[in-house]
Amino acid sequence: MSSGDSGPSSSKQLVQQPAAAGRSPNQPPLLGAGGRKVIVLKSGDEEEFEVDLLDAMQSRTLRRAIEDGCGDGPMPLPNLTGPVLAKVVELFRRHRGDPRWADELQETEKEGMFKDYAPQKPTAEVKGFDREFVSVDRDALFDLLRAANFLEAPGLLDVTCDAAADAVMNMTVEEVREYFGLVNDYTPEEEAALRKQHEWAFQ
Amino acid sequence: MALECPKAKASLSKESAGRALDEQNKSTHSKNCVSGDVPGPNFTSQADYKSVLLKSASGFQSKKATVESSGSDDSAADSRRSITDLPQALVSEILCRLDAKELGIVSCVSTLLHSLASDNKGWRQFYCERWGPPVCSMPFGTELPEEKAWKDLFIEREFRSNGSWDMSVRIWDRAKLKCLKVLRHGDWVWSLVPRGSTVASTAGRDAYIWDIENGDQIAVIGNAHPGNAYSLARTHSGDLLFTGGGDGAIHLFKLTQETSSDDIKPVATWIPHTAAVHSLAFEFPWLVSCSSDGRLALIDVGRLEGWNFQPKQTSVGLIKNATNTDVTILT
Numbered sequence: 001m002s003s004g005d006s007g008p009s010s011s012k013q014l015v016q017q018p019a020a021a022g023r024s025p026n027q028p029p030l031l032g033a034g035g036r037k038v039i040v041l042k043s044g045d046e047e048e049f050e051v052d053l054l055d056a057m058q059s060r061t062l063r064r065a066i067e068d069g070c071g072d073g074p075m076p077l078p079n080l081t082g083p084v085l086a087k088v089v090e091l092f093r094r095h096r097g098d099p100r101w102a103d104e105l106q107e108t109e110k111e112g113m114f115k116d117y118a119p120q121k122p123t124a125e126v127k128g129f130d131r132e133f134v135s136v137d138r139d140a141l142f143d144l145l146r147a148a149n150f151l152e153a154p155g156l157l158d159v160t161c162d163a164a165a166d167a168v169m170n171m172t173v174e175e176v177r178e179y180f181g182l183v184n185d186y187t188p189e190e191e192a193a194l195r196k197q198h199e200w201a202f203q
Numbered sequence: 204m205a206l207e208c209p210k211a212k213a214s215l216s217k218e219s220a221g222r223a224l225d226e227q228n229k230s231t232h233s234k235n236c237v238s239g240d241v242p243g244p245n246f247t248s249q250a251d252y253k254s255v256l257l258k259s260a261s262g263f264q265s266k267k268a269t270v271e272s273s274g275s276d277d278s279a280a281d282s283r284r285s286i287t288d289l290p291q292a293l294v295s296e297i298l299c300r301l302d303a304k305e306l307g308i309v310s311c312v313s314t315l316l317h318s319l320a321s322d323n324k325g326w327r328q329f330y331c332e333r334w335g336p337p338v339c340s341m342p343f344g345t346e347l348p349e350e351k352a353w354k355d356l357f358i359e360r361e362f363r364s365n366g367s368w369d370m371s372v373r374i375w376d377r378a379k380l381k382c383l384k385v386l387r388h389g390d391w392v393w394s395l396v397p398r399g400s401t402v403a404s405t406a407g408r409d410a411y412i413w414d415i416e417n418g419d420q421i422a423v424i425g426n427a428h429p430g431n432a433y434s435l436a437r438t439h440s441g442d443l444l445f446t447g448g449g450d451g452a453i454h455l456f457k458l459t460q461e462t463s464s465d466d467i468k469p470v471a472t473w474i475p476h477t478a479a480v481h482s483l484a485f486e487f488p489w490l491v492s493c494s495s496d497g498r499l500a501l502i503d504v505g506r507l508e509g510w511n512f513q514p515k516q517t518s519v520g521l522i523k524n525a526t527n528t529d530v531t532i533l534t
Contacts, residue, residue, distance in 0.1 A: 138284065139283065139284045142284035142286070142288065142289070143284070145289055145293060145297075146288065146289055148293075149289065149290055149292075149293045157293075157296065161293070161296045161297045161300055162300060164297045165297050165298075165300035165301050168301070168305065168309070169301070169305060171308070172308070173308055173311045173312055176308065176309055176312045176316075177312045177313065180285065180286035180312065180316070181283055181284055181285030181286060181287070182285060182286060182287065182312055182313045182315070182316065183313065184312070184313060185313050185314050185315075186311075186313070186314065191311065194310065194311050194317070195311050198307040198308070198310055198311055200304075200307060201303075201304045201305075201306070201307025201308050201310075202307075202308070
């Protein structure tokens, strides 16, 4: 009876305080619903997210960590918050097989691990998801950009950079300054000279 | 496994710590411009907040630190985001998705964006996409444009003259001094020759034939020359069209009534010059061309092989690269 009790409770403990407990070497890898291998990502505010191992490979940062043998416990990502990570994990799932990053995988293919990851053209559905994904306010977009940069995920980077570029399209100098949160560090004379020099852009 | 993982984890967090440090430096800079508005609490970044606080407590930024610590945890944690929180490579990545005009505007925003928006490779790409790589066989041993110059080169070609050149040809009534028609082109107009009820023009790489009466395009010869089709000459009947291009080549096009404007191919080509052909004049049988390579070429069109010089004739042999015996070069 005592052994039966300790089993579930210890595994529960594993999920809740995984960093402290660690995993013993003879345990099978974590399996997701479909029997696929999953890893756990932990945000800076201690939220945990399960993500398909192969989906996580979209991030070069995560891939390096996984290849270093770090994929068995929750992977701490202290500079990503829960809401950001939730969005990112969703994007990774939707971008499965997206050529924006899958091309790269062909090069690093090992032991046929990615053989069911044939790149496909982004479907209309994926494109729709991408649009929806970046329909967030400015600060949220910047957080996603920063996450994309930290994770080095080409697909995420592409979507977020496009959104940032779209946002400043057709803006005036002042609006761009406001949007990017930049201070005007020109003297009035310098700015006037620069505007004259770039007057072709204002036509 | 348990032994390995902490090590790997340590390296991951160290990496992120390094980045956080990097961003922290930038964010301390950017947070001087805190504008006071409070972003949604959803995306607060506690880690950054703490690191900024630690840093600012020690430095001369103490004023900012008090501002932040005086607020409630959630709202103070996040000042308004700035693009300077992001690494420059990422900002460049965003900027390279903008077009030339946008980059011009962005350049006026701040010194940081100005330097990022002046990236030479990007402007080189703009230039080459727009006009193709510059012709190497420039006169007087002109070299390829120097580093740094691509932005200037692009702007020079794309915008500077736009104010005065509106890429149109206007047809005027001489008696009434009224503009009857405006023929709009997709690029700068280099040359035009009227004949009868039509006018031929070259704009950018293309050559056009227009109907003067109604302003319709009768024919378009797309991509007549790489770079620009600078010069134009026509026979008196108007059936034959000579174009001279930035590539130093001269093409002869034959226009017929049933010309379909899609696939007009040159019936003859000469390449007498090593630089742009800026002017052409034709008087049977001589075609004279002048080029910025400093030379004139006299071409005897009547001696074209297989060509009975009868413009109305329909079956015409293709003569490419007519031999130089037909061309007299005057230097």
